[in-house]
Amino acid sequence: MENYGIQMAQGTLKRVVVLRLKPGTDVLLGLTEACKRAGINNGVIISCIGSLDGVKYCNPVELPTKAGYGYGEVLHLTGPIELTAAAGIICHDDEGNTNLHVHVNLSDRHGGAHGGHLVEGTKVLLTVDAVIGEIEGAELLRKFDNDLEVPLLSPQQK
Numbered sequence: 335m336e337n338y339g340i341q342m343a344q345g346t347l348k349r350v351v352v353l354r355l356k357p358g359t360d361v362l363l364g365l366t367e368a369c370k371r372a373g374i375n376n377g378v379i380i381s382c383i384g385s386l387d388g389v390k391y392c393n394p395v396e397l398p399t400k401a402g403y404g405y406g407e408v409l410h411l412t413g414p415i416e417l418t419a420a421a422g423i424i425c426h427d428d429e430g431n432t433n434l435h436v437h438v439n440l441s442d443r444h445g446g447a448h449g450g451h452l453v454e455g456t457k458v459l460l461t462v463d464a465v466i467g468e469i470e471g472a473e474l475l476r477k478f479d480n481d482l483e484v485p486l487l488s489p490q491q492k
Contacts, residue, residue: 345471350380350427355462361386364453366423366434375426376474377467378492379399382420388412389440391450401482405451414459416441420452424466425486427451433476435487454485 344378355364365382369375388411393405422436438456440448473490 337492339473341489343472343491345360345376345469345492348468348470351466351468352418353464353466355384355458355464357458357460358387358407359458359462360454361417361420361456361462362434362436362452364458364462365466366432367435368464369432369434369466372468374424374466374468375430375432376379376469376472377424378469379420379422379424379434380467381464382417382422382436382462385459386415386417386440386462387437387457387459389415389417389448390453390455391438391448392453393450398488399483401484404484408453408455409450411440411448413443415443417462420464422452423474425487427476435476462480472486 371459390408390410392405393407397404397423418441419439422434425433430489438450438452471492473492475488475489476485478488
């Protein structure tokens with residue numbers, strides 16, 4: 335049998351949490367806090383849309399690491415930005431600290447598309463509406479991968 339290099343675990347969707355982030359809230363920190371309040375550290379962002387007062391994100395670039403790349407400098411978009419979609423994994427480290435890995439799709443005032451890895455510092459303009467699903471039966475760990483020298487999702491079966 336061919337080795338496809340897949341690491342996986344299976345589970346079920348236990349519950350969903352619906353939330354709204356209010357104006358001025360840091361999106362990444364707000365989503366993380368909502369997960370902590372709901373006790374979710376194994377989950378997925380099912381839906382996330384809204385408007386942003388500027389955005390901070392990054393994309394992969396070539397770097398002198400074993401993997402050959404990693405996230406580059408933080409990119410900034412200013413002014414009102416439409417958050418057309420966000421997707422992400424809600425995981426945790428070995429100590430149980432909640433860790434979100436979120437990617438965003440964006441549209442600027444001229445309809446130009448942007449996207450990448452969300453970082454702290456992106457604030458809500460009017461609203462960000464999200465639906466988060468808790469996964470049961472699988473543990474979503476984020477661990478440092480020594481081969482690639484970056485932290486990566488390491489799903490484990492419970």
